[in-house]
Amino acid sequence: MSLATIGLLVAYQYVSGLSALSERARSMEMLLAERLAQHDAHLSGLGAVVRMSPDEPSTSIQGLAENIIARYPRITNITTITIGNGTVRAVSYGRAQNPEIADLQPNLDLTGLDKIGDTSARPATTPHAYEIFKLVAPKRILRLRIDTDALLDMGDGGADYSSTLSLDGAVLLETSRGTHALLTASNALDTSNHSQPLHLTVSRGFRPNELAPPHLALPLLAALAAITWLIMRYRHASRERQSQERRATLFEQEAKLAQAGRVNAMGEMASGIAHELAQPIAAMLSQSQAAKRALTIDRPDILVTAVDANIRDARRAGEILARMRAYVSGAPARIEEIPLTEAVTDALRLVKADLAQRGITLVVTQSDEVGTGCIDVISFQQVLHNLVRNAADAVAGRQNPRITVDVRRLGDEVLIIVADNGPGIEPSSLGRIFDPFFTTKTDGMGLGLPLSARLLEKMNGSIEACNDGGARFTIHLPTCVLR
Template identity: 50%
Template sequence: MKRKRHSVLVLLAGLATAIFFSVLVAAFNYRTGLDDLNISLSAAGTRLGEKLAQHEAHLTALAAVVRMGEQEQTDSVRGLAEAIASFYPRITEIATIHVEGASAVMTRYDQPNDRVEEQNSAELPVLTTPGSTVVRSQTGDVQHYEIYKLVAPGLYLLMKIDAGGLVADGLVPHDYGYQLWSEETQLINRPLRASTLLTATRDLDVKSASQPFRLEMSRGFRTTELLPPFVVLPLLLLLAAAFYLLVAFRRAVRAEQLQERRAALLEQETKLAHAGRVNALGEMASGIAHELAQPVAALLSQSQAARRAIVIERRDILEQALDANVREAKRAGDILGRMRAYIAGGASQLETVPLERALTETMLLAEPDLARRGIAVDTVIASGDRLLRIDTIAFQQVFHNILRNAAEALAGQDDPQISIRAEASGNQAMLTITDNGPGISAAALPHIFEPFFTTKPEGMGLGLPLCARLIEKMDGSMEAVNVGGARIIVRLPLETA
């Protein structure tokens, strides 16, 4: 496991180094691409500025020729316009516009035959200073724009230019995207021709007195451009190796954890087996101590009575004492026999007993101790003639234990009381024993039937678990609740007619 962990750490360190180197290579290539973009943008801006300057020179030359005579339609203007249109195809129209009031007459010179058109002078831009120019994009046709130059009052010179021709001669690299703007109007938009991982965009204002344009240029970066194969392939191999080692390491860790869990489970099973043996021994000792206390005390009392009968020569009292001793000895033998059967896992010795009789006999055993402690007992038995099928000795053992716990909880309590209620509910008898003591804490309540759990300083935590198991062997159940004091509820099946 240590060797695998060391190998994983070494490989991860190598992978981190490879990733760092790849990032450096990608950053260098990206920076190089940005430099190329800036160089291309600067060269394109310079070339575009030269073309815009040509437009200004053409306008100046045409304006000079137009001002030479009173009539615009001269052979000189026509010849110069035809020459310009022939050498510069992007200039698609050259015309003069003569304004007379609300109307204007436009004469085109870019074709062999002049063409005269009339238009509304309100559609012309307002220019007041001779020599001034204005650029206006054509409505509905953003690929073209128009330059108006005021030659003289009421006389305009018009040049219409195809904006696409400004970049038609390789001004921008073929794999770049670009946009050309005239103020807020987009004249050209050519997006990148291929999908890329990253895109960088730069813009440049082209300086021109008559044509204030902005050129934006975009360049894409493909994955193979940022991370060449000689970088990607080793990185992929390292990633694959790292993934393989991580999977193997995780499997090894899981196997080790599984072994640890199995070892812990085996240890827990051993502890549980030991606890089971201790629990059985404790239950046996507790049951014997509980049940034999009454017969032994009765034997001692009757033996003392027999001795007094001998002294006073009362044969009748002596016979009664000896008969009682015989009964209690048999009772002690029955208790030991039933405990032996319980430890050996034998079946309970069930018998049919009326509900009232079962409780009455049980109370005869417990009343002397309760009276000695000054505890008042209120017993109510309903449907006392209904028959229980119980192990009488075990039944008495359970209730003797419950009553003793209640008596101990009432120690030092003002006006200690125990209430016993027995009633039939369907095919079950429900017996409740309630005391007016402090009750069971909320933290302890869910655990009181667990072996070895106790709230008493001197307790072993075996009494109530033993009682619960004895009741279960009679097909019954036990539960505990708080009702101010503690209440134990025992449910046992009733014999059906």
């Protein structure tokens, strides 16, 4: 009977240890996932600043890098790499001293960095570290070096726990504890982060005195009730303490992740403003030049027309800025009721002259049954203008370039279809064209389509893309936003 009781207690201790191992593995997986997400957020924020800083060393990049390294010590190095004609120039940022400039070997491995926005994680040449590379602009790479000791630092995890972190088969970190263990159990986990595919193994050793404590040598039948009560109280107190520690850790991690999100949002807002204001500013420049020529030829009618157009585009630029601020702050859209055909006509008026000058045919078809819609007018026209501008870039230089805009009502929704007879979208890119900072243009930022999707979401709408003899984008507005 005593041996059976000891066996039951040993089994209970072992199962409890497996439960604790599983709980610790989940905690480490959660911590690792959040920190990897922070790395992605830093890459996005830094990438936006790098694109706006063509000349290096840059004080803007240095300031942001110092802030990131001070707040996140596991990020030990932030470097921009510029590939020239047979040269590779690296600038290291983030330390208190000035940025360091170095020349790397020209045979830099660019595997996995084929398009703007691609990322690749690789083991570093230094021990206990790995590096993340991101192609942020043509021939410009951003690199973050991560200290794996700090990445999985969970404080005192106990002498029985061991962990191994690896990347592409290379061991980045290995802690070995519990060398006198009688039994060993382990949990293996793969992170869900596609840019940093780390493999984590958490192990726990069971010492003989854990499976069969010395006091069990005493007559177990006489002390069984007291031992059971003590074990239950101990485990309850231990779980409560661990639960409180995990909550405190999670609160701290959430605060750090929120800070990283704000840094990312600042970079996204700056890039978005630069992207969306390019057209009205270019229009005002062209109209100002026309006004100047009107003065020299004494044509006040042309001058008045150009000034009126400048006023209209200046107001539009102000409205775009207001929408961008509302977009980043999460403010609700400014919805108003307006005939959809009128909104479409006003949006296309801004691009007709440019399309005609470039020899591009624009065909607009609008059904009389469309009616009015409840939309954010400026945001809606911003989306439509962006789609037509992208289509114009796609058909430029082709024979008989043509863009069609079709507005129709289909069942319970209104469709606005923008199509062109260009080369279409690469099938491999169709699933990513609405991802922030993903672009197929050599000089693009990758913000126009993601911003368009977000603006339509605020109007309870959506957008989709496909190939149909060229690129075809369809805006859906459900009847719930229509009168």
